[in-house]
Amino acid sequence: MKNKKTTIKEVAKKAGVSISTVSLVVNNLPYVSAEVREKVTNAIKELNFYPRRNARGLASKTSGNIGFILTENHFSQAEPFYTKIFLGTEFEARKHRYYVLLTTVAPTRTENEEIPRFLLEENVDGVIIAGKIHQSWIEEVQNRNLPLVLIDFEVSRQGVSSVLIDNAEGIHKAVDYLTKSGHREIGFIGGDIKHPSIKSRFTAYKQTLSEKGIEVRQDLISIDQTDTAIENGFVAAKKVMEISGKKPTAIIAANDAMAIGAIRFLKSSGYMVPKDVSVIGFDNVDAAEHVSPKLTTVHVPKEEMGAIAVKRLVEKIQKIDNVTMKTFVGVDLVLRDSTKVLSSKEVIPVK
Amino acid sequence: MKNKKTTIKEVAKKAGVSISTVSLVVNNLPYVSAEVREKVTNAIKELNFYPRRNARGLASKTSGNIGFILTENHFSQAEPFYTKIFLGTEFEARKHRYYVLLTTVAPTRTENEEIPRFLLEENVDGVIIAGKIHQSWIEEVQNRNLPLVLIDFEVSRQGVSSVLIDNAEGIHKAVDYLTKSGHREIGFIGGDIKHPSIKSRFTAYKQTLSEKGIEVRQDLISIDQTDTAIENGFVAAKKVMEISGKKPTAIIAANDAMAIGAIRFLKSSGYMVPKDVSVIGFDNVDAAEHVSPKLTTVHVPKEEMGAIAVKRLVEKIQKIDNVTMKTFVGVDLVLRDSTKVLSSKEVIPVK
């Protein structure tokens, strides 16, 4: 019934050595003779010893935890995107023997906003922040000398590494596919346009069209939605379809949610997708596979982004590599059923 | 540049009291005069003091963490169900000032299976286990005298509380709705039939039919799939449709994934849903809203289940309430587009 865990002291006694020697063995440090190491190892096995995280932490000033900060709006049910990223960090962290402590903060930083408890308690060895966030939170982390990695967001600040989506590549692939399928009137709908990822998608849209010698028509663009939810896609698509002169034969949405909203509008207004209008999303969230028609979209490796961030962070924590860097993850166009080939100018591999 | 955090000692000095008095104030314990309390509070504010989790933990033998154990197969992309539950625990835990440490274990317990590190390190104050799990993991937790709450799983063991779905109620509502809509030939498809939740859904299906005086026909039932994924739903529906004599006009699936698979089969075989066959799922996962037709299903409050588990666990940890209990969460039928009214025997509210 007594369930006292064994301590390093007992191991030392059993092995006939000092506790500091046991500590050396436990932490796999050199300068321990093979025989002593074995004696200690055996004692550890027999007594079933495992060092307590708290004791270790107090003495070494480490926590074994990684903090993960997200703004509240990014961590709701409607936003599976960052949730996936978070789960990606969980998996990777485990491999490095860290646990992830999650917290959310308000999207706007107010006067008496609470600081994430894990920062106050010195309960994390490094921090990951995902998505657009108020600059002050970044400072809050850096002021505590904690390694920091951002995901899907960037700031120009010494020491802040980022894991980013190659948005330009994704849009390029989407536009390229559409033009090669014979589309010329290609619209774009977006929202939350100041978000770095959304902004670069929009910029890439305009640039790719230009490169292909296609005029960028303002009446095919709607980017003034404040958010990128399904409803916003509905409204934005409505605008584009109603305002535009020569109607678009294809619409690129800033993300899947908006693409789904766009499809809802199109269908509800009697347009056939993809017969009348092709739609391409971005992110490849789970729903993209379930909607009808199945959504052609740009796949973003969300879990992988979380995993990469953890790897970078651990490198910093363990001083293996402390270079400030941006990592761009590649993306791919996933062809499904929401896009139609008008006239194939080149052979298009359809899976 | 020096970033030494202030300690309780410095606060004591500044306030002109002993560190134990500061501790009393910090932990909001009684027996401190109002004036002293204020002096200390001021000193804490001025020095920006916040106790370190590690120091606190070592002295008080608490970690401030809750462990969450899931089998690997329950924590994959294909399984948004338990992920939602996990996220529910995250939210609720934060309210109680706990962090959640997540870990997965193999579905089958092997000889040298690794024990969750947070158990070995004494880094959690209590544990939540979600889904069907090998009994030995439950023992592993109990042997360490840690409070334990299960979600969507139960064992008859002193001290193990559970948060469960009212599966019988859900199926009852589904069958009831179908019969009142004029359906008599109602099939059931399932898999992983030993899972408590699946089993009770199947049992409730048979029982409800009987209660309504409808014969339980074996040729309308397929429950021998090993899993409850989309593909299994496809196969099970195929069996039921091909083997059965008088074809079913409605199929109840053990969960949404199988329902989606069933719809895929039906559509691919020329059946119209819901015109020829109505389909009802269980769980109400996100995809249910996106599939076409939108899935009528039994809504399970997943996040809430996670939250309830945390509440129960915290009660146990803090000795507020240590009763072993089962909590059943209610469920509701969500009417969407995958079910059809054949002949309304009663007024059916369709939202």
Next chain:
DNA sequence: TTGAAAGCGCTAACAT
């Protein structure tokens, strides 16, 4: 290569 000893920063008896 090993051991002794001094903390790490707090909590929790126990005294007063």
Next chain:
DNA sequence: ATGTTAGCGCTTTCAA
């Protein structure tokens, strides 16, 4: 009501 003191179980100098 407040202070003294002894740990909690490790890591980490520093000596030997």
